[in-house]
Structures are given as structure tokens and as C-alpha cells.
Amino acid sequence: MQWLEKYIATAEKILSVYDGAMPLQHYLKNYFSQNKKHGSRDRKTITHLCYTYFRAGKALTALSFRERLLAALYLCENDPGKWKSLFSNEFVDNHSPVLEERIKFIANIYPGFSAKNIFPFEDEMSFAGESFARSFLVQPKTFLRIRPGRSKTVTDALTRASIPFEHEGGAIALESAVNIAGILKLNADAVVQDSSSQKTGDLLLPLKQENICSVWDCCAASGGKSILAFDVLKPIRLTVSDVRPSIIHNLKKRLREARVPVEKMFKADLTKPVDPGCKFELIICDVPCTGSGTWARTPEQLYFFNREKIDVYASLQKSIVQHVLPHLAEDSYLLYSTCSVFIKENEDAVRFIQQAFPFMELIQQQSIRGYHQRADTLFAALLKKRKI
Ligand SMILES: C[S@@+](CC[C@H](N)C(=O)[O-])C[C@H]1O[C@@H](n2cnc3c(N)ncnc32)[C@H](O)[C@@H]1O
Numbered sequence: 046m047q048w049l050e051k052y053i054a055t056a057e058k059i060l061s062v063y064d065g066a067m068p069l070q071h072y073l074k075n076y077f078s079q080n081k082k083h084g085s086r087d088r089k090t091i092t093h094l095c096y097t098y099f100r101a102g103k104a105l106t107a108l109s110f111r112e113r114l115l116a117a118l119y120l121c122e123n124d125p126g127k128w129k130s131l132f133s134n135e136f137v138d139n140h141s142p143v144l145e146e147r148i149k150f151i152a153n154i155y156p157g158f159s160a161k162n163i164f165p166f167e168d169e170m171s172f173a174g175e176s177f178a179r180s181f182l183v184q185p186k187t188f189l190r191i192r193p194g195r196s197k198t199v200t201d202a203l204t205r206a207s208i209p210f211e212h213e214g215g216a217i218a219l220e221s222a223v224n225i226a227g228i229l230k231l232n233a234d235a236v237v238q239d240s241s242s243q244k245t246g247d248l249l250l251p252l253k254q255e256n257i258c259s260v261w262d263c264c265a266a267s268g269g270k271s272i273l274a275f276d277v278l279k280p281i282r283l284t285v286s287d288v289r290p291s292i293i294h295n296l297k298k299r300l301r302e303a304r305v306p307v308e309k310m311f312k313a314d315l316t317k318p319v320d321p322g323c324k325f326e327l328i329i330c331d332v333p334c335t336g337s338g339t340w341a342r343t344p345e346q347l348y349f350f351n352r353e354k355i356d357v358y359a360s361l362q363k364s365i366v367q368h369v370l371p372h373l374a375e376d377s378y379l380l381y382s383t384c385s386v387f388i389k390e391n392e393d394a395v396r397f398i399q400q401a402f403p404f405m406e407l408i409q410q411q412s413i414r415g416y417h418q419r420a421d422t423l424f425a426a427l428l429k430k431r432k433i
Pocket residue numbers: 263264265266267268269270271286287288289292313314315316331332333334365
């Protein structure tokens with residue numbers, strides 16, 4: 046159909062100049078604000094095509110734009126639906142609602158293709174990578190974490206607004222990124238937080254008995270982990286910092302909405318020595334990382350990724366930890382976490398901490414694998430500073 050061809054042509058025009066320097070979401074927003082002719086259905090379809098193109102990751106890169114996009118659409122769609130007319134009879138007749146079958150079909154058409162080629166970095170991971178690689182072909186869900194005591198408020202509000210949701214563990218799963226800002230008091234009633242990220246709170250649960258009081262979230266971003274730590278451990282005296290001044294503004298706003306009191310908030314570049322003013326009983330070090338465990342949400346990052354970046358992040362992470370640990374009190378805890386699947390950023394970083402700071406004892410480390418539940422895959426480790 047001609048209108049589908051127009052969408053494909055627009056997606057090709059956009060992606061022929063997009064270089065991955067800015068998140069695709071922002072790039073498309075800018076593009077559409079400069080190209081007002083696209084109505085809301087056009088924007089939605091073109092956005093879908095661009096994301097689908099990147100979902101094939103590092104696979105099928107030798108194909109033409111159109112061929113790769115169609116192969117990616119074929120792989121990603123459970124039902125060819127409105128895209129049917131783009132495919133040959135052979136493709137349509139062999140379409141299966143089962144992802145495995147579609148992968149087999151595409152591997153038959155393009156010899157050499159395998160799901161592993163989508164994310165060809167299994168050698169850098171601590172677990173088998175094929176299912177993880179396949180998960181890029183499915184859009185992750187959006188998850189909410191209900192704030193303590195707000196369960197009924199949240200489920201009632203979603204039900205009233207006819208938003209389908211499911212309880213998954215302690216999290217609420219929404220099928221797509223619906224705008225819930227007008228329906229819920231975001232941050233006060235519920236926080237948008239991936240279900241795997243919510244599970245990092247489980248590592249903090251045993252600390253509740255220890256009456257942990259002073260907490261420093263040293264790479265706080267917009268405060269997801271700060272709010273989680275407050276909900277698990279309150280009352281706490283919270284210090285937050287981040288290197289980006291722009292984020293500090295959002296952080297302040299979000300913690301206010303979440304009614305999380307903050308004792309101190311400051312900008313700090315932790316690749317250099319800092320003085321937060323005191324020692325802490327818990328430091329949350331949710332370091333900057335490749336983000337590889339979250340790329341099913343931002344598949345453009347996988348497409349433009351090169352493995353040299355792993356070492357760049359690994360050394361940044363070591364530097365941050367080295368500047369933070371002097372501010373940990375004795376008998377106190379470090380929660381180290383990433384949203385990466387790479388060993389160098391995870392298990393190797395923990396090994397480095399133990400070697401460089403022999404008084405740091407590993408309590409537990411965990412790769413939190415969400416890819417079977419359409420959630421992120423993260424890593425978290427809890428270490429304790431023994432008395433020296
Ligand atoms: C993974 S994010 C933290 C996410 C946050 N904990 C949450 O749950 O929402 C990592 C943060 O580290 C910050 N960061 C990057 N380089 C840094 C540095 N040199 N010193 C301190 N923070 C840094 C980034 O600005 C980013 O906000």
C-alpha cells in the first residue's frame with residue numbers, strides 16, 4: 046500500500062542521518078516538531094518503524110535499509126497485521142505467532158542469521174546470551190512500583206482510567222508506555238521503575254534490622270534508588286549527589302513529589318576526591334554504565350555500540366568507587382549496581398573493590414535477569430566494610 050511505503054521512506058530518511066549521538070526518542074521528537082505535516086498516526090507508525098529497525102541490533106547489517114527493516118518487522122510482529130502487504134507470499138504464508146519459528150524462517154532466508162547475532166557479546170557476559178539477544182525483538186513493559194500504603198489508590202486509579210495492568214511480583218506491569226501522569230500522583234503514589242530495578246531493594250531489606258541511618262546516593266540521577274532506599278529503610282538521613290547540574294534540578298523536584306526528605310544535595314564529579322561532609326552507613330553507588338541490560342528499551346544504543354566502550358565504563362566505575370569508599374563508615378554497606386550485563390562492569394568491578402579495599406566483604410551479588418519478563422537485566426552487589 047502506498048501509505049506504508051511513505052512511512053518506510055520517511056523512516057529511511059530519518060535513519061540515514063541519525064548517528065545515535067542523542068537518544069532516538071529525543072531525535073524523533075525534534076524531527077516531528079520541525080516537520081509538522083506528520084499527524085499523530087504518522088508519528089506513531091514512523092516511530093515504530095525506526096525502533097523496529099534497531100531491534101535487529103547487530104544482525105542483518107549487510108542488507109539494504111528496506112530489506113533489513115522488513116526482516117526486523119517480520120521478526121518483531123506476532124501478527125503481520127497492517128504490514129502484510131509489504132511481504133511476499135512466502136513470508137506471509139510462513140508467518141508464525143511463535144518468535145522461535147519466525148527466527149528460523151529468517152535464518153532460512155538469510156543464511157548466517159541467528160538470534161545471537163543481534164547481541165554478539167556473549168563472551169563479555171556472565172550468563173548464556175541467546176535468550177537475552179532474542180529479547181531485543183520484544184518491546185519491554187513499563188513497570189510501576191507502588192509506594193508503601195498506596196496500593197489501593199494506584200489500582201483503583203488504573204481501573205477507573207481503564208488502563209490494563211498486571212501484578213508481577215510486587216510490581217505493576219503496563220503493556221505500553223501509557224501516559225499515567227494525569228491518572229496517578231506520580232512519585233507520591235507510584236514510581237515508574239523497572240521491575241528488576243525494584244528488586245535491588247531486596248538486597249537492602251536485611252539492613253532494615255540494622256537501623257541504617259545515614260545514606261548517600263552518590264550517582265543519584267533523578268532519584269529512583271533514593272526513593273526505593275527510603276521506602277525500604279525509613280527513617281533515613283539522605284544525602285544525594287550527581288555530576289550533572291541539570292539532573293540535580295529534576296532530582297529536587299522528584300524527591301519533593303515523593304515526599305522523601307533530603308539532608309544534603311550537591312553536585313559532585315566522583316572521578317575526583319570529594320568531601321560529602323561525613324561518613325555514611327550505606328552508600329548507594331548506581332554507577333554510570335553501558336546500560337546494556339536496558340537496551341531493549343533503547344535498541345539504537347545496541348546498534349551504535351562498540352565493545353571498546355566497556356573498558357571506558359569499567360575504568361570510570363573503578364574511579365568512582367575509589368573516591369566514594371573513603372566516605373563509608375566501618376561496619377557499613379556499599380550497594381554497587383549497574384544496568385549492564387557485562388562482566389567487566391559487574392563481577393569484575395566487585396573483584397576490583399575486594400582487591401583494592403581488602404576490608405570490603407562481599408555479602409551477596411546478583412544478576413537480576415528480567416529479559417524473560419520483558420523487563421531490564423541489572424546487576425547489584427552488597428558489600429560490607431569490616432572493622433579495620
Ligand atoms: C545509572 S545512573 C543512576 C540512576 C539512579 N540511581 C536511579 O535509580 O534513577 C548513573 C548516574 O551517574 C551519574 N554520573 C556519571 N558520571 C559521574 C561522575 N563522574 N560522578 C558522579 N556521578 C556521575 C550520571 O549523571 C547518572 O545520573
